Amino acid sequence: MPDSTATATRRDELLAIAARLFAEKGFKNTTVRDIADAAGILSGSLYHHFDSKESMVDEILSTFQTELFAAYDDVLASDADARTKIERAVRLSFAAIDRHPDEVAIFQNEADYLGTFPRFAYLAERNAQSRNVWMTLLTEGVETGALRADLDVTLTYRFVRDTVWVAVRWYRPGGGLSHEAIAAQYLTILLDGISHA
Amino acid sequence: MPDSTATATRRDELLAIAARLFAEKGFKNTTVRDIADAAGILSGSLYHHFDSKESMVDEILSTFQTELFAAYDDVLASDADARTKIERAVRLSFAAIDRHPDEVAIFQNEADYLGTFPRFAYLAERNAQSRNVWMTLLTEGVETGALRADLDVTLTYRFVRDTVWVAVRWYRPGGGLSHEAIAAQYLTILLDGISHA
DNA sequence: GTCTATACGGCGATAGAC
DNA sequence: GTCTATCGCCGTATAGAC
Numbered sequence: 001m002p003d004s005t006a007t008a009t010r011r012d013e014l015l016a017i018a019a020r021l022f023a024e025k026g027f028k029n030t031t032v033r034d035i036a037d038a039a040g041i042l043s044g045s046l047y048h049h050f051d052s053k054e055s056m057v058d059e060i061l062s063t064f065q066t067e068l069f070a071a072y073d074d075v076l077a078s079d080a081d082a083r084t085k086i087e088r089a090v091r092l093s094f095a096a097i098d099r100h101p102d103e104v105a106i107f108q109n110e111a112d113y114l115g116t117f118p119r120f121a122y123l124a125e126r127n128a129q130s131r132n133v134w135m136t137l138l139t140e141g142v143e144t145g146a147l148r149a150d151l152d153v154t155l156t157y158r159f160v161r162d163t164v165w166v167a168v169r170w171y172r173p174g175g176g177l178s179h180e181a182i183a184a185q186y187l188t189i190l191l192d193g194i195s196h197a
Numbered sequence: 198m199p200d201s202t203a204t205a206t207r208r209d210e211l212l213a214i215a216a217r218l219f220a221e222k223g224f225k226n227t228t229v230r231d232i233a234d235a236a237g238i239l240s241g242s243l244y245h246h247f248d249s250k251e252s253m254v255d256e257i258l259s260t261f262q263t264e265l266f267a268a269y270d271d272v273l274a275s276d277a278d279a280r281t282k283i284e285r286a287v288r289l290s291f292a293a294i295d296r297h298p299d300e301v302a303i304f305q306n307e308a309d310y311l312g313t314f315p316r317f318a319y320l321a322e323r324n325a326q327s328r329n330v331w332m333t334l335l336t337e338g339v340e341t342g343a344l345r346a347d348l349d350v351t352l353t354y355r356f357v358r359d360t361v362w363v364a365v366r367w368y369r370p371g372g373g374l375s376h377e378a379i380a381a382q383y384l385t386i387l388l389d390g391i392s393h394a
Numbered sequence: 395g396t397c398t399a400t401a402c403g404g405c406g407a408t409a410g411a412c
Numbered sequence: 413g414t415c416t417a418t419c420g421c422c423g424t425a426t427a428g429a430c
Contacts, residue, residue: 162363193390
């Protein structure tokens with residue numbers, strides 16, 4: 001039973017260590033011995049905290065997604081105009097990369113494969129949910145005239161989704177470029193293009 | 198000794214089968230037994246053709262990269278203006294995804310991890326080479342006034358690179374959307390943005 | 395070029411002591 | 413909550429017959 005204070009429990013520490021390794025090397029490339037070594041314990045001791053390696057990545061992903069989609073729901077429910085909501089959705093995505101880079105990386109790298117197992121069927125559901133969010137925002141943008149009428153909305157959705165999340169491959173929290181600055185530059189390119197006006 | 202006719206050798210067939218599995222499930226998630234099963238032979242028989250599983254992915258990646266970078270060099274060496282060269286580089290990248298989706302997927306998913314081993318050091322070199330190509334084109338674009346003067350060229354490079362290659366995640370050759378059509382839409386968004394003018 | 399048979403290590407996971 | 417000790421399986425790879 002995790003307490004709700006700021007104190008990280010041992011369990012949380014171990015999950016954070018596992019998340020870093022899963023993100024760096026991949027789920028399959030990371031052994032339970034790797035995780036235990038990084039935590040300064042022996043591999044058998046991990047099983048006092050978790051059922052299996054699979055349940056570790058499961059908890060990492062589901063916890064992150066619960067938080068992320070609550071934030072998307074907030075944006076969807078707001079009464080701002082379409083363009084503002086799109087900007088907010090982009091900014092919160094970059095903020096998520098900043099706060100949870102390992103979780104985003106794991107999701108990006110492993111979701112397709114893990115999603116083939118029944119246990120991780122919720123990954124596909126979340127994916128559909130995310131699609132709904134973006135398609136709703138983009139369609140509203142086109143209908144209200146905020147976005148170009150000749151856009152292929154589905155293609156644009158893929159474009160926006162991929163481009164936002166793929167930043168996790170090179171973005172490092174605390175580096176020279178803040179996530180807010182990246183989101184701003186990204187929105188400039190996305191909305192107005194790179195061509196000289 | 199591979200002959201230079203159009204006839205696929207057994208070796209080439211096996212590499213194509215391995216590439217498909219590596220792309221679908223990941224290198225580590227694919228066993229030599231998986232590859233052999235898909236080829237209708239037993240795992241031990243693979244070792245008549247290849248030293249190891251590692252040497253298979255090595256050959257897949259290096260062969261693909263040799264072809265890809267020859268194409269980039271062509272663009273760089275041409276005397277078209279900056280904008281035209283950028284458009285050509287984008288189009289040839291989508292064409293590469295169309296012709297070699299498995300190879301692109303493997304490179305996208307595995308290069309970071311494989312690159313940590315000496316044997317795959319050339320992956321980092323190719324990465325630097327690719328960076329040079331795009332930075333040269335984008336810088337020339339800004340200097341000649343084809344692109345906006347306020348662009349962060351490094352960030353734009355990452356943006357273009359990531360967005361082009363990440364399409365391998367959803368593009369399927371022979372599907373409803375041709376790679377030429379995707380490249381055209383992509384260039385429209387990249388150059389002019391999605392915002393209503 | 396493929397099969398039979400097998401070596402060998404590393405893997406996830408378990409049981410019980412401390 | 414961690415350690416000791418270990419199990420059984422599955423992974424890559426090998427040797428030699430056909």
